[in-house]
Amino acid sequence: MKQLLTGNEAIARGAWEAGATFAAAYPGTPSTEITENLAQYEEIYAEWAPNEKVALEVGIGAAMAGRRTIVSLKHVGLNVAADPFCTFSYTGTPTGFVLICADDPEMHSSQNEQDNRYYAKLAKVPLLEPSDSQEALDAVKTAFDISENFDTPVLVITTTRVNHSRTIVNTGRRKRVKQKPFVQNPPKYVMVPAFARKRHKFVEERTAHLKEYSEKSPLNFIEKGSKEIGVVTSGVAYQYAKEVFPDASFLKLGMTNPLPEKLIRKFAKSVKKIYVIEELEPFLEDSIKALGIEVIGKSKLPVCGELNPDIIKNALVRRRRPHPVEDASGLPMRPPNLCAGCPHRGTYTALKPLKTIVFGDIGCYTLGVLPPLSMHDMCVCMGASIGVSHGYAKAAGKDAQKCVGVLGDSTFLHSGLTGVLEMAYNKGLNTVIILDNRTTAMTGGQEHAATGRTLQGDDTNAVDLVEVCKALGIKNTFRVDPFKIRETRKVIRRELAKDAPSVLISTAPCPLRAKIRHTPMFVDEAVCNECGGCLRINCPAITSSGGKPSINTFLCNGCTVCAQICPKKAIKVIKK
Amino acid sequence: MEKQDCNILIVGVGGQGNILAGKIISEAFVAEGYDVKQSEVHGMAQRGGAVSAHVRAGAKVYSPLIPETDADFILSFEQLETLRYLNYASRKTTVILNTLRSDPPSVAIGREEYPADVLEKIRKKTKKIITLDANSIAKELGTERVTNSVLVGCLAALLPLKKSVWGKMYRKFVKEKLVDINLKALEAGMELVGKS
Numbered sequence: 140m141k142q143l144l145t146g147n148e149a150i151a152r153g154a155w156e157a158g159a160t161f162a163a164a165y166p167g168t169p170s171t172e173i174t175e176n177l178a179q180y181e182e183i184y185a186e187w188a189p190n191e192k193v194a195l196e197v198g199i200g201a202a203m204a205g206r207r208t209i210v211s212l213k214h215v216g217l218n219v220a221a222d223p224f225c226t227f228s229y230t231g232t233p234t235g236f237v238l239i240c241a242d243d244p245e246m247h248s249s250q251n252e253q254d255n256r257y258y259a260k261l262a263k264v265p266l267l268e269p270s271d272s273q274e275a276l277d278a279v280k281t282a283f284d285i286s287e288n289f290d291t292p293v294l295v296i297t298t299t300r301v302n303h304s305r306t307i308v309n310t311g312r313r314k315r316v317k318q319k320p321f322v323q324n325p326p327k328y329v330m331v332p333a334f335a336r337k338r339h340k341f342v343e344e345r346t347a348h349l350k351e352y353s354e355k356s357p358l359n360f361i362e363k364g365s366k367e368i369g370v371v372t373s374g375v376a377y378q379y380a381k382e383v384f385p386d387a388s389f390l391k392l393g394m395t396n397p398l399p400e401k402l403i404r405k406f407a408k409s410v411k412k413i414y415v416i417e418e419l420e421p422f423l424e425d426s427i428k429a430l431g432i433e434v435i436g437k438s439k440l441p442v443c444g445e446l447n448p449d450i451i452k453n454a455l456v457r458r459r460r461p462h463p464v465e466d467a468s469g470l471p472m473r474p475p476n477l478c479a480g481c482p483h484r485g486t487y488t489a490l491k492p493l494k495t496i497v498f499g500d501i502g503c504y505t506l507g508v509l510p511p512l513s514m515h516d517m518c519v520c521m522g523a524s525i526g527v528s529h530g531y532a533k534a535a536g537k538d539a540q541k542c543v544g545v546l547g548d549s550t551f552l553h554s555g556l557t558g559v560l561e562m563a564y565n566k567g568l569n570t571v572i573i574l575d576n577r578t579t580a581m582t583g584g585q586e587h588a589a590t591g592r593t594l595q596g597d598d599t600n601a602v603d604l605v606e607v608c609k610a611l612g613i614k615n616t617f618r619v620d621p622f623k624i625r626e627t628r629k630v631i632r633r634e635l636a637k638d639a640p641s642v643l644i645s646t647a648p649c650p651l652r653a654k655i656r657h658t659p660m661f662v663d664e665a666v667c668n669e670c671g672g673c674l675r676i677n678c679p680a681i682t683s684s685g686g687k688p689s690i691n692t693f694l695c696n697g698c699t700v701c702a703q704i705c706p707k708k709a710i711k712v713i714k715k
Numbered sequence: 716m717e718k719q720d721c722n723i724l725i726v727g728v729g730g731q732g733n734i735l736a737g738k739i740i741s742e743a744f745v746a747e748g749y750d751v752k753q754s755e756v757h758g759m760a761q762r763g764g765a766v767s768a769h770v771r772a773g774a775k776v777y778s779p780l781i782p783e784t785d786a787d788f789i790l791s792f793e794q795l796e797t798l799r800y801l802n803y804a805s806r807k808t809t810v811i812l813n814t815l816r817s818d819p820p821s822v823a824i825g826r827e828e829y830p831a832d833v834l835e836k837i838r839k840k841t842k843k844i845i846t847l848d849a850n851s852i853a854k855e856l857g858t859e860r861v862t863n864s865v866l867v868g869c870l871a872a873l874l875p876l877k878k879s880v881w882g883k884m885y886r887k888f889v890k891e892k893l894v895d896i897n898l899k900a901l902e903a904g905m906e907l908v909g910k911s
């Protein structure tokens with residue numbers, strides 16, 4: 140059947156058609172919807188793990204139990220899961236195991252744009268790179284077969300433009316795959332040095348076999364065209380390049396580790412000039428150059444950001460521009476913002492006057508970096524706010540400017556627990572604020588281990604964040620209400636003054652996720668002295684015309700943060 | 716029948732229903748036998764950021780992104796956002812411009828000015844401009860939430876697709892109780908362009 144599917148929908152469909160029955164993931168843009176879609180198939184059991192490392196390990200367990208398994212994560216998530224990933228390559232897998240990794244060139248929603256194709260070389264596993272939804276569906280099915288035929292986990296790398304584009308897909312039927320019983324085999328699966336040395340040799344042999352497969356695989360193919368220009372390409376860059384060079388010869392690589400060296404040499408002989416067109420790093424280019432083949436790639440094409448037909452055209456084809464390209468840089472920007480009614484705005488409003496250094500983290504609350512809130516001094520990776528604030532406070536000393544670490548509830552459960560343990564163990568001096576909005580908000584509101592619901596929405600155990608932090612050894616663990624500004628500020632000030640580690644849990648549900656809507660507020664013009672204080676909390680519902688603030692009742696969520704900071708008490712609840 | 720290439724850029728602000736509009740337009744082309752690719756970045760859509768969607772239809776489509784100056788239509792949900800994407804416009808482009816003005820945060824708090832000459836700047840690119848107050852039209856029909864369908868209606872009147880396909884798409888992709896009001900909005904948009 141012909142369907143218009145996003146790459147993520149197609150990946151889920153591909154796994155289902157391949158007979159997969161088990162899925163695990165931690166949400167991360169642009170990969171989140173893969174697992175949300177997998178959970179829609181009744182034959183597939185899917186779960187949110189607290190982080191990517193756990194998700195991958197859970198997946199390994201499912202494969203050991205004999206079920207075809209798919210684990211999905213975003214590029215930086217594979218950093219978290221790299222430890223099991225690199226050794227799972229040695230053990231191999233008794234049943235099909237596919238790891239989907241969504242890279243994010245251009246950093247549409249990420250903190251870096253690392254090229255994860257290098258992970259395939261690092262872990263010595265086969266790598267597939269689909270370029271649209273149809274290829275994504277087919278790649279997942281092929282990946283399961285490669286996984287079982289060669290005893291290896293298979294990495295499938297997509298990019299945002301593949302995950303979040305809709306293209307036409309021919310869907311097929313589901314293959315029934317029987318669950319295999321567990322077979323004990325310690326020399327294969329127990330990676331103590333003596334066994335691992337043997338398995339490393341196996342991995343090298345496997346790579347040699349995979350190289351042969353890559354030469355013949357239909358994933359790698361030549362499209363004959365003009366002999367003047369040959370293009371070697373992979374992923375969505377193939378689609379852009381086809382548009383720019385409709386008459387050129389193409390070597391389209393769908394399997395990019397290990398590379399089909401013979402096929403590349405054959406192609407190189409058939410054309411006069413070779414362009415290697417790929418996003419981010421010269422991953423293909425360096426390997427092709429190492430074969431002694433002259434190519435043009437990153438000397439002309441950018442390493443930074445994503446590609447598009449225009450960038451390729453401007454870099455490789457001289458052309459006269461029909462129109463001067465408009466410069467939009469002078470326009471007022473429209474960055475994403477904390478929503479009206481967001482509890483983070485309350486916590487930040489309480490924290491701001493205390494003039495602390497703020498080490499931030501990965502989540503919606505990172506949006507607080509924008510002026511006029513300007514809350515953050517650093518943001519590195521998931522969970523880093525705790526370790527960084529601990530290290531800073533220890534190194535800067537008791538008399539230095541105070542610091543706090545802020546991170547969300549899902550981020551805390553992802554990789555904050557060990558950081559808090561560190562604070563307790565090494566006599567920390569910092570205060571950490573967990574911005575607990577009861578969901579994984581930035582990726583669209585997924586459940587996690589503290590929400591009390593599974594991916595399917597079933598009731599389950601909800602971890603109590605206060606109890607956890609106390610159990611880890613933080614005596615000064617307190618819950619605060621982000622919508623009670625003065626009280627929250629008082630507690631933060633008190634904890635900052637202590638020569639001991641503290642964790643404050645600022646709890647109120649995300650209004651988008653919990654569908655909360657309080658009565659909107661209005662500005663009483665007769666009382667307002669136009670001091671501008673309410674404008675500095677950066678609420679999308681508050682606007683100003685000639686210095687006069689007013690509140691958009693359609694957007695206002697009635698959270699009262701603006702009313703609490705108004706020195707004239709000019710902001711009031713609309714009476715019904 | 717020859718399937719002509721058609722590039723549609725949809726621009727606006729998160730939460731305006733522009734992503735659903737993009738999906739319905741794409742599906743309408745699919746239903747009429749076109750190859751279609753649609754791309755959008757929606758990670759920040761809920762949070763009031765700028766949102767754009769590329770819809771490309773034709774006999775065979777490769778890139779999911781429209782090349783610069785190559786948009787046949789720019790369907791704009793908000794004035795200022797049109798200017799942000801004018802590099803996609805040329806003389807061939809028809810701009811459907813919703814006259815809604817939504818102030819970005821820097822304008823809302825008085826730090827920057829909202830550009831005063833939106834229409835003039837578009838005119839330098841193309842003379843084919845349709846302006847309408849889609850929000851008011853939607854409000855008159857009962858709810859501002861169908862603003863997107865009014866705008867889709869304007870575009871639909873200009874596309875080489877059968878009129879009957881739109882009803883089918885709305886029945887397929889919109890919640891049942893909202894189909895009628897959305898179709899009324901679609902009709903209003905179509906009529907508006909038909910008259911002009």
